[in-house]
Amino acid sequence: MPSQADDCNALEATTSIEEMSENEFNRDILRTLQNDELFELWLCTQCLRDMEYVEYEDYEYEPGSSRELDWLGHFVKKSTRLEVVGISGVGTFGNCSGHSVDKFLDNLGKCNHIKTMYFTGLPAEIIYKLGPAMKNNSRTRFEVYGCHLGVQEATFLFNTFRDMNSLEELRIDCEADLANLNDGDMAGCIPSLAASTGMQSLKLNYLNLSTNSCAALRGVFPRMATLLKLVLCGNSLDDDCTRLLAQGLSDCCKQIQTLDLSDNRISDNGLDALVQRLPASVDALCLARNDITLARHVLLLRFRVLIIWGNTLCPDGTQVIAASLANPECRIECVLLSQCNIGDEGTATLADGLRYNQRLTRISLGDNRITEHGWNAFSSILCDASSIQATYNSNHTLQDLGYYRIPEDVERMLSLNKGKNKSRVAANKILQAHRHLDMRPLFGRELGLLPYVVAWLEQFAKSRPDLKLSSIFEFVRAMPMKVTDGVVGKAKGEKCKLNS
Structure with a gap:
């Protein structure tokens, strides 16, 4: 006797959407699929929908029976626009045979347009069934999150990856305590990834990876020349692992841009190995929640993004960072240092390193026992009011300290620094810091009349030495010409119209 699934083609013409499902949400999904207008589909249970666990409520389908699942599969198979499919929750197929x-x-495997697949919180019996859905060369992104993985489940998944040579992004994230695996188990699974020669992003988190797994990864890196991002968070990586990874990436992955090894057991030696050996292409390094203390000097100039929050730095650790920030060759634009045991003294050290820095826009310093006195160390860095020239030479780049309870004056200077025209930023700071020179009632913020006032006052200054210079002239004489260059440029070629 033919099953409901076998009869779907014949029955579609005579079966209404209302007859296919009693669930209003499911009907909407089936109708949209039938019209080939659905781009994204998430299968979940009612409890997950009620908890808003899944973010994509407009695309959710709760199979209440085998019949509803059959109709869903029927329309999915024919879809030409469906690109994303996710299955979430242990009981998602609880009402289905x-x-x-x-x-x-x-x-699902017969739909050749699906590119991305997400599997969240699935039991082992469903994981073992995923093979047909996965083995399709249209699949480019595959994510397994929050699933209990033992040796058999992991082996099954990784063996399936041998047939997925189109894979570009892979994420397997078991969270803490969900992986019943050891380093040797994963070392045996990883070689299967060699088939994914187009891999661009590889994330293997909380899988108990260590030395053997890193050696296995180094063995597959020659097949991953296009790798751009490697994330190995929450494992058991130590300094020896960083050497293996850095060597493998340096030899084979010349395009890699981001390396995230957060929540491991990496110390200063491992950091130094990464700095010395990683490919020059790496511009973002994340080592949050490791064992880094910065007890010895390490040059950190090369990275654009450096994330080391959650490490307990030694008392002199901030000097290592400040030395890199003060170096004219420093490329760092963002450094995250929250929860690093910095305190007021360390904050002052970091601030001093930023005095002439023109690259860093964000430094996150939250949860470091910094008082108002510590935050105020940035005040003179952002706006040195000792002279107009000093104000002009202040830091006009830093925009964010990663904390909300900072002094108002510091916050105001950070806000000014968000302006793209740094000459105008400097002019605004000069007007605020040297209020006896504030000519805004006459000029306005754009300083539109400034070139003409300069020329007029210079003539009288030469012929009348006894002329008491006005505050306008003092302002003009003291202000660096770079501040006015843009205004002068605009004035060239324009006739000066005098009001009668």
Whole structure:
């Protein structure tokens, strides 16, 4: 006797959407799929929908029966616009027969337009059934999140990756305590990734990776020349692992841009190995929640983004960072240092390193026991009011300290620094810091009349030495010409119209 799934083609013409499902949400999904207008589909349970666990409520489908799952698979198989499919929750297929689940996943595999697949919180019996849905060369992105993985489940998944040579992004994230795996188990699974020669982003988190797994990764890196991002968070990586990874990436992955090894056991030696050996292409390094203290000098100039929050730095650790920030060759634009045991003294050290820095826009310093006195160390760095020239030479780049409870004066200077025209930023700071020179009632912020006032006052200054210079002239004489260059440029070629 033919099953409901086998009869779907014949029955579609005579079956209304209302007859296919009693669930209003499911009807909307089936109708949209039937019209080939659905781009994204998420299968979940009612409890997850009620908890708003899944963010994509407009695309959610809760299979209440085998029949509803059969109809869903029927339309999915024919879709030409469906690109993203996710399955979330242990009980998602609880009302469906094993045969209907197999049939649905088989139909999922026949849809050649699906590029991205997400699997969240699935039990082992469903993981073992995913093969037909995965083995399709249209799949470029695959994510497994929050699933309990033992040796058999991991082996099954990684063996399936051998048939997915189109894979560009892979994320397997078990969170803490969900992976019943050891370093040797994963070292045996990783070689299967060699088939993914187009891999651009590889994330293997909380899988108990260590030395053997890193050696296995180094073995597959020659097949991943296009790798741009490697994330290995929450594992058991130590300094020896960083040497293996850095060597493998340096030899084979010349385009890699981001390396994230957060929540491991990496110390200063491992950091130094990464700095010395990583490919020059790496501009973002994340080592949050490791064992880094910066007890010895390490040059950190080369990275654009440096994330080391959650490490307990030694008392002199901030001097290492400040030395890099003060170096004219420093490329760092963002450094995250929250929860690093910095305190007021360390904050003052970092601020001093930023005095002439023209690259860093964000430094996150939250949760470091910094008082108002510590935050005020940035005040003279952002706006040195000792002279107009000093104000002009202040830091006009830093925009964010990563904390909300900072002194108002510091916050105001950070806000000014968000302006793109740095000459105008400097002029605004000069007007605020040297209020006896504030000519805004006459000039306005754009300083539109400034070139003409300069010329007029210079004539009288030469012929009348006894002329008491006005505050306007003092302002003009003291202000660096770079501040006025833009205004002068605009004035060239324009006739001066005098009001009668």
